[in-house]
Each structure stands twice: as structure tokens, then as C-alpha cells.
Amino acid sequence: MGRRLIVILASFAVVASCVWAQDLALKGGTILTITDGTIENGTLVIQNGKITAVGKNVKIPSGIKVIDVTGKYIMPGVIDSHSHIALTDVNEATDPVTPQIWMWEALEPGSDSIRKTLAGGVTTVKTMHGSANVIGGVNVTIKLKYDRPVEELIIPGVRQQLKMALGENPKRVYGSKQRTPSTRMGNAYVARKAFIEAKEYKAKWDKYEKDKASGKKDLTPPKKDLRMETLKMVLEKKLSIDCHTYRADEIVWIINFCKEFNIDLLQLSHCIDGYKVADVMAEAGIFYGGWVDWWGFKEEAYDGCPYGMQIMHDAGVKMVINSDSPVEGRYLFRVAAKVLKYTDIPENEVLKMITLNSAKSLELGDRIGSLKKGKDGDIAVFDKHPLDTTTKCLMTIIEGEIFFDYTKESVTVSSKGEQHRFPSSDSHFDSIEASRAPSHKSDKGGSR
Numbered sequence: 001m002g003r004r005l006i007v008i009l010a011s012f013a014v015v016a017s018c019v020w021a022q023d024l025a026l027k028g029g030t031i032l033t034i035t036d037g038t039i040e041n042g043t044l045v046i047q048n049g050k051i052t053a054v055g056k057n058v059k060i061p062s063g064i065k066v067i068d069v070t071g072k073y074i075m076p077g078v079i080d081s082h083s084h085i086a087l088t089d090v091n092e093a094t095d096p097v098t099p100q101i102w103m104w105e106a107l108e109p110g111s112d113s114i115r116k117t118l119a120g121g122v123t124t125v126k127t128m129h130g131s132a133n134v135i136g137g138v139n140v141t142i143k144l145k146y147d148r149p150v151e152e153l154i155i156p157g158v159r160q161q162l163k164m165a166l167g168e169n170p171k172r173v174y175g176s177k178q179r180t181p182s183t184r185m186g187n188a189y190v191a192r193k194a195f196i197e198a199k200e201y202k203a204k205w206d207k208y209e210k211d212k213a214s215g216k217k218d219l220t221p222p223k224k225d226l227r228m229e230t231l232k233m234v235l236e237k238k239l240s241i242d243c244h245t246y247r248a249d250e251i252v253w254i255i256n257f258c259k260e261f262n263i264d265l266l267q268l269s270h271c272i273d274g275y276k277v278a279d280v281m282a283e284a285g286i287f288y289g290g291w292v293d294w295w296g297f298k299e300e301a302y303d304g305c306p307y308g309m310q311i312m313h314d315a316g317v318k319m320v321i322n323s324d325s326p327v328e329g330r331y332l333f334r335v336a337a338k339v340l341k342y343t344d345i346p347e348n349e350v351l352k353m354i355t356l357n358s359a360k361s362l363e364l365g366d367r368i369g370s371l372k373k374g375k376d377g378d379i380a381v382f383d384k385h386p387l388d389t390t391t392k393c394l395m396t397i398i399e400g401e402i403f404f405d406y407t408k409e410s411v412t413v414s415s416k417g418e419q420h421r422f423p424s425s426d427s428h429f430d431s432i433e434a435s436r437a438p439s440h441k442s443d444k445g446g447s448r
Helices: 002-018 112-118 168-175 184-213 226-235 248-260 274-284 308-315 328-342 347-352 356-361 428-434
Strands: 024-032 038-047 050-055 065-068 073-076 078-083 122-127 135-138 140-143 161-165 240-245 265-270 287-290 318-321 379-382 393-398 401-405
Touching: 024 379, 073 078, 078 265, 078 287, 078 328, 078 356, 112 122, 112 328, 112 401, 122 328, 122 379, 122 393, 135 184, 168 184, 184 226, 184 248, 240 248, 248 265, 248 274, 265 274, 274 287, 274 308, 287 356, 308 318, 308 328, 318 328, 318 356, 328 347
Parallel strands: 024 065, 024 073, 078 122, 161 240, 240 265, 265 287, 287 318
Antiparallel strands: 024 038, 038 050, 073 379, 122 140, 135 161, 379 393, 393 401
């Protein structure tokens, strides 16, 4: 399975690198680089899908399409590290251990959920197996290249993440079927049993490969098991873990479990009680991947607290905001703005929670998440500061290609309007919205 996956992803890389990359320049906007400050009246140039220049006095190469974004805001494309969009199915709820399931095989490139999410400036998502199983399927990280072949959506060269889930969901799903697990103890047993078996399976294959390399003859390879093949890849660190968890005790448990088996836990999804064990999470170096103010919708979510974002930030936890929702994914910039209501976390640090931190949680921090020369040309353009409560996304660009254009797709824009002549932020709609909430003042720390 591992070799098959490598061959498949290698073919994806060839295709993805050869088609659709665009040349484009955005001129006159306020550029929020995330890592190198804010550039007023700046210019950003994309060539062959990569950012080749970003700054105030940038010379635009001749022949490149130029879009005037004067008065608008340019930021990295938003990244959602926990989504279930673009999939025909989400849960293989037939067994509590299903690592043989690979979510890329259920991708639906023409899903309307991609178009809707693009409208929020989102360029990259990790779309995932659900939380029915203690060990679910292997998630897939994609660019939102709507209606393109599957191989063009999947990001090549990235280490994918296996979904795990603790708590109420798996024990409810299988307890209702009178199967294990029906308790939290059962969840722990199922996870540990699977990885002990995987270690034994790996040992058999390691011995076979060693004997084969030493020249031994008449060897019989162990029998292939697709479930064990995937867990073997986790043990070999070819895959990492994203675990759905809520309660503080389970957060500590899964951290210790991954240490026990020497496997890489990258993100804790939802993590409602994360603020209670912020020091433990910070020391472990894992990402909090959750919501700002969702809580109370089930028992294990009763202790959610939006002020916990400040506690985790101050403790040094790596913070990511994600959606786990086909609807909220296109409003992640607005969800991020809620952090300003509950905390004193600086605005740029909040923006990192939907850009650079998200990229790092996917091990893609060197490719996306900030506006820097050499990175992918994945851009979101907003009519106001992206943390302004009245802002809207005007354009979403992936590797230099425009995948969402407000002037073409919004029913509020006249079909006779000029292409890329964006509506003014003092339009009738914005005036109404502005009367409900103060404008974001980015130069003075913003309205809270």
C-alpha cells in the first residue's frame, strides 16, 4: 500500500506541476504578509503559480495580467485544517478500526461545497474521515481547484494524517450496536490493540526485508493486510495523526498514547478542554485545532470557554481555527475575528490561526500560509480588513489562477459591471452593515 501511494502521489505531482499555473499581479492593495508586516499600496506578482515578488515598489514584468486592488486587502489564502467538504462519503462506520480507508478515493471535485468555500477566501483544506471510529481513515489535503481532475486537487509531497477519535462518538456508534467500544475504556483498548498488532505486523515485514536484503533464499513474504499496512506507515512516520477529542483527560491520554507508540500526533481537533491542560499541550508541541465559541451542544462540550483561547495562547500552544462544517468553512475569517472579542491576542497572531499556523499543522508552512517570495500564489482579496465584521471576500486565487471572483459570481453585482472593477466598500450594502458595527481600525489595534 505504501509503495502504491507513493506512485500515485508522484503522478499527481507531475500533473499538478504542469498545468494551470498562472501569471498574475495584484497592484495597489494593503498586503498582510503574516510574517513580514503590512505593506500599504503594495504589489504582489505571481509567475508559474509561485509568488516571485511582494513589496511596495515592485516592477511588474511585461505581459502579466494586472488587477488593480487599490483600497482592498490582500492576504494568504485561508486554510481549513479540519473539513469534510468535497467528499461523497465521510464515515465508514462498519468497524471501529478502518485505517485501510483513504479519503482521496471519495473526493468529489465538482462538489458545490468547494465553490461555497472558495467564496470565503479558502484555498486549502484537509478534508477528513468522520469521528465514528476510534481509528478512522486517512485524511487528504487538497487545494480547492473546483471541478478539476482529482489529481490536480491533491497536494503532492505532503505527509497525510490518519484520523482518530475518542470520547462520545465512537462509544455511541458501536455501543448502540452492542459492540466494543461502548465506553471510554473500550476506546482506549481498541486503539492500543490495533497498534500492538501493527507493531507485530511491522516486525514480521522488517525481518522479511532484512533477510531478503542479506541474500537469503526461498523466503515467503508475510501476508498483506491493508489495515495493518496503514498503521505500519504511521509507525514508520510516513503518516501522522489528527485526533478528535474534547475532554482534558482524553487530551492527556492521547498525547501519552502517541508517546508510547512513538507516533506523530500533529493536531487535536475540537479540543474543547484544551485550556485546562494548556501547559501539557504546549510542551507536547501539538496544534490546537478547534472553534472559538462552540460549546454546550453535547456533554463533553459543556466546559468550552472562548476565553480559553487566551490561556492557550499565553501558554505557548500552537493555535489553529478550523470549521468541521460545510457552512462555517467559508466564514473562517469571521470566526477568527471573534477571537478579538474574547482576548487580547494581537491581530496578526489571530490571522495566523487561519493561515500560517494552519499550514504548519499540515506540514506545509514552507509552501503556503504567508505571502513570501517562493511560496504558492494562493491569495484571498477582501474589500476591508479580513477581521472587520463587515468585510467580504472579493477574490480567491490558487497558484495564480482565479477560482472565485465576486464580480462574476455574486447576485448583488450587475452582470454588466466591468470585470475586476470591485464594488466600493461604501456601497449601499456596506453602509447598512457599517451602521451595525464599527469598522475595523487596523492601524490602532482594531475595534474589539
